Amino acid sequence: AQSVTQLGSHVSVSEGALVLLRCNYSSSVPPYLFWYVQYPNQGLQLLLKYTTGATLVKGINGFEAEFKKSETSFHLTKPSAHMSDAAEYFCAVSGLRGQGAQKLVFGQGTRLTINP
């Protein structure tokens, strides 16, 4: 079965500091991995995804993530935090091939707070 673990339910950084949100996954097939962001009272918005090819993927709003198969990780980073980055972030893995492949399995989420 697929699963996702996000280390740290809350992360707080200062404005301008590095943002690092951790995600580890478990998958019995080559994974497709996603990071979504959720602003208050809104739905989820895709930040970036990894399917195949280059392991460093760049997304919107200056975020990027690196797929490391050996570490089963897909950590999200941003070099310099902005106040507008305050939100909840979800890492997700797609299901297995065939039936169920399209459903997303989410981590528990990490709430990011930016301190002025």
Next chain:
Amino acid sequence: GAGVSQSPSNKVTEKGKDVELRCDPISGHTALYWYRQSLGQGLEFLIYFQGNSAPDKSGLPSDRFSAERTGGSVSTLTIQRTQQEDSAVYLCASSRSGGRSNEQFFGPGTRLTVL
């Protein structure tokens, strides 16, 4: 263009009543998903529709939950005899097709409170 829309945005109901939640996917998207977001369980998959294929209902938590998709577009999630543990935000998403790599576009959700 317009994104995924859901209605109502908030629903308060009494235990034991039935509720219907509506989702309008992005025009042209053949795949539609329902997820539930709750404090205790996080984000959980409920059900998936793809074109005219039989839906994947593997995530529905009980037989009180059902969903349909009419004409390959609008979907309704129905919860019968609601219980307090059904309180959650119900999110709908759609994608161009049902492939593993396709981006799912999410609606704003319906917040359901069962008293």
